[in-house]
Amino acid sequence: MSPIVLGPSTIASQFWCEMAVDLRREYGEVKTPEKEIGSEIHKDRFLEVLEEIIVEIKTPGDKLHSNVHNMSVGLELYQKEGLTRELPILFKFDSALIMGIIDEIKEIKEVEGIGNKKKAHEKTQVVEMKTRKSLNPPSPQQIIRDKMQGMIYWYGLKSMIDKKTEMGDFWTAYGVDLVENDFNDLILSEQYMKSLEIKENAQKEYGTLLSIGSIIDKTLKEATKLPELSETIEIIYIHQKTLQEVHRERYKFDERFFTRGMRWALEYWSGKREPTSVGEANNWKCDFCSYYTVCPAIHKKWRQGD
Numbered sequence: 662m663s664p665i666v667l668g669p670s671t672i673a674s675q676f677w678c679e680m681a682v683d684l685r686r687e688y689g690e691v692k693t694p695e696k697e698i699g700s701e702i703h704k705d706r707f708l709e710v711l712e713e714i715i716v717e718i719k720t721p722g723d724k725l726h727s728n729v730h731n732m733s734v735g736l737e738l739y740q741k742e743g744l745t746r747e748l749p750i751l752f753k754f755d756s757a758l759i760m761g762i763i764d765e766i767k768e769i770k771e772v773e774g775i776g777n778k779k780k781a782h783e784k785t786q787v788v789e790m791k792t793r794k795s796l797n798p799p800s801p802q803q804i805i806r807d808k809m810q811g812m813i814y815w816y817g818l819k820s821m822i823d824k825k826t827e828m829g830d831f832w833t834a835y836g837v838d839l840v841e842n843d844f845n846d847l848i849l850s851e852q853y854m855k856s857l858e859i860k861e862n863a864q865k866e867y868g869t870l871l872s873i874g875s876i877i878d879k880t881l882k883e884a885t886k887l888p889e890l891s892e893t894i895e896i897i898y899i900h901q902k903t904l905q906e907v908h909r910e911r912y913k914f915d916e917r918f919f920t921r922g923m924r925w926a927l928e929y930w931s932g933k934r935e936p937t938s939v940g941e942a943n944n945w946k947c948d949f950c951s952y953y954t955v956c957p958a959i960h961k962k963w964r965q966g967d
């Protein structure tokens with residue numbers, strides 16, 4: 662059986678409407694101007710702290726290397742500046758592999774202890790940024806979905822700090838075959854290495870399974886050096902047109918909510934149950950849904966209305 666590999670935003674979207682997640686698998690992502698503006702704002706924020714290198718991705722190894730490289734550069738920047746953006750993470754929950762990109766992590770000081778034993782500690786905080794077309798604050802349902810997403814990032818980063826992510830998770834998540842490839846086999850494409858300006862005589866050494874393994878190992882070790890995570894997660898909502906902050910949520914990682922939510926979400930991915938639709942109380946969500954005309958729950962309603 663092939664492993665379940667998922668992204669945090671997909672899982673979080675199940676908390677909005679799981680049927681829409683299912684329909685996206687079937688019909689593909691529907692691009693909207695709102696989503697495109699959102700991606701541009703995220704990219705601009707990334708470019709404020711790091712430089713973008715355009716690479717040509719040809720093989721699973723290229724994809725793996727580019728993500729580990731971004732992870733390593735992000736962790737290095739965090740060590741220097743106490744802040745980084747668009748940090749990739751990879752971790753396991755039960756048997757599923759989750760891969761995502763954290764919008765921002767920043768170093769904060771958190772006061773702990775009581776009375777004269779109070780002391781400020783350096784902590785790492787997970788920050789998620791959401792962009793909005795409207796100046797209104799998000800609805801409670803949107804906040805629940807986004808809080809789940811923030812908690813997935815939190816849990817993922819904690820897994821990496823606590824050494825729970827292993828090198829094998831990378832090979833599996835990116836589909837790099839360890840049986841077919843020998844340690845000294847090249848798993849990076851020539852085009853990819855050229856775009857990274859790796860000199861031809863160095864390519865043989867740089868692009869092997871063994872070399873990529875050492876980069877993964879080094880990056881995993883770097884992740885364990887991050888300051889302890891703050892239990893508080895932050896979500897900032899920004900208006901797309903004015904970039905003005907419209908809302909901010911600060912909340913604590915909730916182990917019970919997270920574990921139950923993840924198990925519920927993964928039941929769908931492991932085929933244990935059919936996707937659920939929004940139900941009567943939340944059917945206002947359907948008015949904003951890109952899959953309205955193809956949704957089985959809506960078709961059922963139409964039939965009942967006949």
Ligand code: SF4
Nearest residue numbers: 678681938947950956
């Ligand atoms: S139309 Fe409604 S129930 Fe169907 S996918 Fe969209 S939000 Fe979900």
